[in-house]
Amino acid sequence: MQFEVLSTCHTTRARVSRMKLAHGVTLLPTFMPVATQGAIKGLTPQQMEGLGITLILNNTYHLNLRPGIKVLREAGGAHRLQGWNHNLLTDSGGFQLVSLNKFTKITEEGALFASPFTGEPTMLTPEESMSIQHAIGADIIMQLDDVVSSLTVGPRVSEAMQRSIRWLDRCIEFHEKSGKGDVQNLFAIVQGGLDPVLRNECLDEMIKRRDKVSGYAIGGLSGGEAKGIINQCAEKLPDDKPRYSMGIGFAEDLLVCIALGVDMADCVFPTRTARFGVALTFNGPLNLKLGKHAKDFNPIDSACPCPTCSDGVSRAILHHTVTHETAAAHAVTLHNLTFQAQVMGQARDSIVEGTFPTYLRKFFADYFGDVGYPEWCVNALGSVGVDLLEGCPDAKVVKDDKSKWEYSDVVA
Numbered sequence: 029m030q031f032e033v034l035s036t037c038h039t040t041r042a043r044v045s046r047m048k049l050a051h052g053v054t055l056l057p058t059f060m061p062v063a064t065q066g067a068i069k070g071l072t073p074q075q076m077e078g079l080g081i082t083l084i085l086n087n088t089y090h091l092n093l094r095p096g097i098k099v100l101r102e103a104g105g106a107h108r109l110q111g112w113n114h115n116l117l118t119d120s121g122g123f124q125l126v127s128l129n130k131f132t133k134i135t136e137e138g139a140l141f142a143s144p145f146t147g148e149p150t151m152l153t154p155e156e157s158m159s160i161q162h163a164i165g166a167d168i169i170m171q172l173d174d175v176v177s178s179l180t181v182g183p184r185v186s187e188a189m190q191r192s193i194r195w196l197d198r199c200i201e202f203h204e205k206s207g208k209g210d211v212q213n214l215f216a217i218v219q220g221g222l223d224p225v226l227r228n229e230c231l232d233e234m235i236k237r238r239d240k241v242s243g244y245a246i247g248g249l250s251g252g253e254a255k256g257i258i259n260q261c262a263e264k265l266p267d268d269k270p271r272y273s274m275g276i277g278f279a280e281d282l283l284v285c286i287a288l289g290v291d292m293a294d295c296v297f298p299t300r301t302a303r304f305g306v307a308l309t310f311n312g313p314l315n316l317k318l319g320k321h322a323k324d325f326n327p328i329d330s331a332c333p334c335p336t337c338s339d340g341v342s343r344a345i346l347h348h349t350v351t352h353e354t355a356a357a358h359a360v361t362l363h364n365l366t367f368q369a370q371v372m373g374q375a376r377d378s379i380v381e382g383t384f385p386t387y388l389r390k391f392f393a394d395y396f397g398d399v400g401y402p403e404w405c406v407n408a409l410g411s412v413g414v415d416l417l418e419g420c421p422d423a424k425v426v427k428d429d430k431s432k433w434e435y436s437d438v439v440a
Contacts, residue, residue: 029168029213029242031270037384040412041262041289044379047270049167050211051107051115054083055376056270057286059277059368060117060294065090066110068365069299070358073111079334079365083115085294088160088170089124089152093143097163105165117294118166119274120157120199120217122173123247134174136191154198162208170245171199173217178250185221192219193233200240213242215272218261221248227257231264243270251276251295255284255408262289279308279371280395283388284408286375298368302360305350308367310394314343315434316360321347334366335359385414392416400426 030048037043045056061068061076064087068076076084086106095109103109107116122139132141138153157172172195174188196216203214216234220226234244246261258273262285265271270291276282277295285293298308305317307328314321314328324343328336336359349356371391378387388409392401403425406416417423 031243031268033267035380037287037379038382039385040287040409040414042286042375042379042384043289043291044376045270045291047291049115049213051113051167052082054115056291057282057372057375058083058292059282059372060085060292061299061365061368062087062294062296063110063112064296065094066106068361069303070354070361071365073113075362076112076365077114079362080369081114081365083117083292084112085117085119086110086164086166087121087124088118088157088164089121091118091164092121092152092160093145097160100163100165105163107165115168116164116166117168118161118164118170120161120170120172121152122157122175122217123274134188134191136194138172139174154195155202158199158202158206162206162212166212168213168215168243169203170215171196171217173219173247175219175248176221178222178248178253180221185223186226189219189221189226189230192217193230196234196237196241200237204240214240215243215245215270216241217245217247217274218265219248220257222253222257224257224260227260228264231261235264235266238266238269241269243272245272245274246290247274249273249275251278251281254404255288258285258290259288259408259411265289277368279368280392280402280405282368282371283375283391284405286372287384287388287409287412287414298364299361302364303351303357305346305356305360307346307360308364310367310391312395312399312432313434316343316346316350318347318434328360328363329367332363332366332370334363336363388414389416389418393420396432397423399432400424403427 032046033043034046035044047054047056060083062085132139138151140151154172161169173192176188218230220230244265262271272292273285273290275295276293277297282293307314309329321343341359346356378384401416406425409416
């Protein structure tokens with residue numbers, strides 16, 4: 029990996045970087061769409077390329093179960109298997125062991141889980157996770173970590189954090205012996221729950237290993253928390269390594285994390301929400317299932333360059349077909365991924381131009397100005413010198429940002 033910081037914000041910790049991997053260059057900050065089982069649901073690799081996306085995520089846990097390591101090795105890796113010629117990141121499988129399996133048993137050796145397809149018991153160790161990711165051939169691979177819910181408290185959080193450090197050492201040793209270090213880049217994952225003391229302990233230990241890893245991820249969060257932990261981690265992590273916040277996908281989350289110093293993020297949110305008939309726009313999400321769109325012959329966003337909007341596909345036809353016809357899900361997916369790319373691209377441009385704080389104020393005014401700014405966004409951005417309420421004396425601040433979502437046709 030070649031990593032170079034090109035520009036920094038004069039107010040926040042936001043930065044624009046150039047990351048060169050074996051399959052090309054990716055400009056940061058960036059959002060990574062999630063191709064869980066080797067495909068973005070509903071889109072071809074060529075369509076993804078057409079949107080200008082250069083880095084996607086595959087799921088180690090799922091690809092190990094199906095199609096399996098033998099097929100991946102015979103295919104020459106996941107790039108060739110799925111026809112993707114650009115950069116690829118794989119997670120380690122740790123998160124799925126918690127989120128998808130009720131009967132996962134964590135030991136020092138690894139995680140013992142039952143296959144959701146056959147029920148067969150399988151042990152995933154740090155070494156096996158590395159071996160699977162080597163077979164997948166991803167440009168960025170993640171250490172196996174011991175993941176607990178962000179709501180977990182008590183001794184289990186400390187235990188998981190300490191074990192993640194020990195498992196990192198095992199991942200480093202196996203990866204170094206493999207000879208894959210010149211083309212596959214290992215990232216460490218900072219754990220510690222919502223406890224700043226544990227996070228700091230984990231940060232100290234993982235930074236000691238900075239010469240053994242190519243980058244750092246911030247794990248164990250779900251995106252809905254206040255950003256104190258993200259702030260703490262991004263502030264302390266080395267400047268010469270990429271910083272990756274795992275599982276972040278809402279636009280407001282992305283922009284706050286960028287301001288705090290995060291370079292990369294991933295989430296199923298924009299693609300999954302498209303399949304539920306919700307289109308993302310700079311004025312907030314549109315629930316296309318609602319009756320008010322039945323006779324609206326405008327595109328989702330007339331200024332959007334995505335194929336759906338530029339071809340004039342109307343809200344009316346999407347209302348008629350969304351959640352019923354796969355073509356509508358594909359159309360909204362194309363739009364939502366373009367929206368995510370625009371949010372990140374405009375952030376990069378404004379950082380280079382020295383106008384990132386202005387961009388933040390405009391985005392949040394357009395997105396939340398009619399319903400109220402989420403308090404956590406105001407506080408998080410204020411911690412890095414951006415006052416979202418500047419010049420808006422009548423602006424409202426709300427505890428909950430769910431008021432922006434349209435859930436039904438019923439008017440209160």
